[in-house]
Amino acid sequence: MTVLNPVKMKHLERDQSSIIIEEKGYYAINLRAYASTSWQEENNESLMLRLYVNNVHHQDIVLFYGRRDFTYKRLLGMMEPGTYEIEYVCESPRNREAVAQIESCTIEKLDLSDREALAVQYAPKLYGRAVYSQFDNLYTDTPLEMIYFFDQWEKGSVIEYHMVFSHEDEGTPAVLLMSKWGRLLDIEYMARVYLNEHNEMDHVEYQGAEHQVKSYKIDDNQIILQTATCNGNFTDEITSSYHFSFIPSYEWKIENEARETVMERFPYINHVMKWEAERQLKNAPLPYNRIQNVSQYIFLQSSVWGIEHGIPSIDFLCRLNGENEWYSSSLHNKKIGVFSAAYTGPYNHFGTAICLPEGKSMEDIVEIKIALINEKLHTINVKNLKIYAYDGNDDLQKYMEESFDEELNNIESAKTIWRKER
Structure with missing residues (x-):
């Protein structure tokens, strides 16, 4: 059910249409739009569309995806059959010259x-x-x-x-x-x-x-x-x-x-x-808050079993072709006071990440191992590994998925779980 035809909107401009709901149920609004803003640009990050239903402020939609065409799907809630007035007001307090382009707006009954x-x-x-x-x-x-x-x-x-x-x-x-x-x-x-x-x-x-x-x-x-x-x-x-x-x-x-x-x-x-x-982070004053290039990270997902949640336990390490140095997910068991850089969350399944040197990528990794880094633990089990990394188009891609169930004990230093075939 189409609500709005394509329309451009600037700060405080309005657009209004009527819709007809024929069947009671939960409905969503699908707003396909883009804007002259960019989440990367200071003071031009986004703008916001204020949605009114029957002249009542219903919700707000932040157009954070900038110049890329994107469908923002939001909940309208339970709606009874009838005719409704839908109105948008464009709010752009950071850059009042910014423009929102609404390509289409549809109402969907959720199945x-x-x-x-x-x-x-x-x-x-x-x-x-x-x-x-x-x-x-x-x-x-x-x-x-x-x-x-x-x-x-x-x-x-x-x-x-x-x-x-x-x-x-x-x-x-x-x-x-x-x-x-x-x-x-x-x-x-x-x-x-x-x-x-x-x-x-x-x-x-x-x-x-x-x-x-x-x-x-x-x-x-x-x-x-x-x-x-x-x-x-x-x-x-x-x-x-x-x-x-x-x-x-x-x-x-x-x-x-x-x-x-x-x-x-x-x-x-x-x-x-x-x-x-x-x-925000390239020029952050504090070293631990400064990240120069997110694309230099690889993102790992795994799971750890047989431990009490909330304590540091394991480290993932990788070695690059032609190097002896190991790059660590826990920053080599870094501790700042009682704060550990290793995963200490409340779930068995977790994510972590490793920063590779500038110019290096997944293709340069030749070995991955896991290490038990908590001396108070006798044994733990680590299961499975997925690795993701940004590609040349800034999309996060899955590069590796390994199935295993490895027991680590505090006598062993580490176990290799993957080695690149020569």
């Missing part, structure tokens, strides 16, 4: 399984961050995707939502984000919705500042949170004026894959991640 319908029904509405400015997410740490997984408790199901942000301005420095998580993206636990046997909300928890789990006061069936901190934590005290309605876009298979799977499933987020790094 959902029972699980997907529950995830959509209870998906939190997210208000944008307003710490540095009124509209932080128009130029930094913008939210990109919402993912989720299902869990169980004694009364029924639990839905846990995670938000994918383009980066985090504060918190773990960029170089250590790469070593600990294998990304510059900030993927944050957002909320846990506890449902009873009738799939009604019993109670809700969310991640507050300082990573503290907070209780959410349920007023109705709509969970409303705001990005409150510069490292992607949330609050239920709403102070900002712009908000987003994301569709839970992927059910994370937590028992089988890392959260970083989103980097493969949604390729565009790797572009936005790289563009933000190129704009």
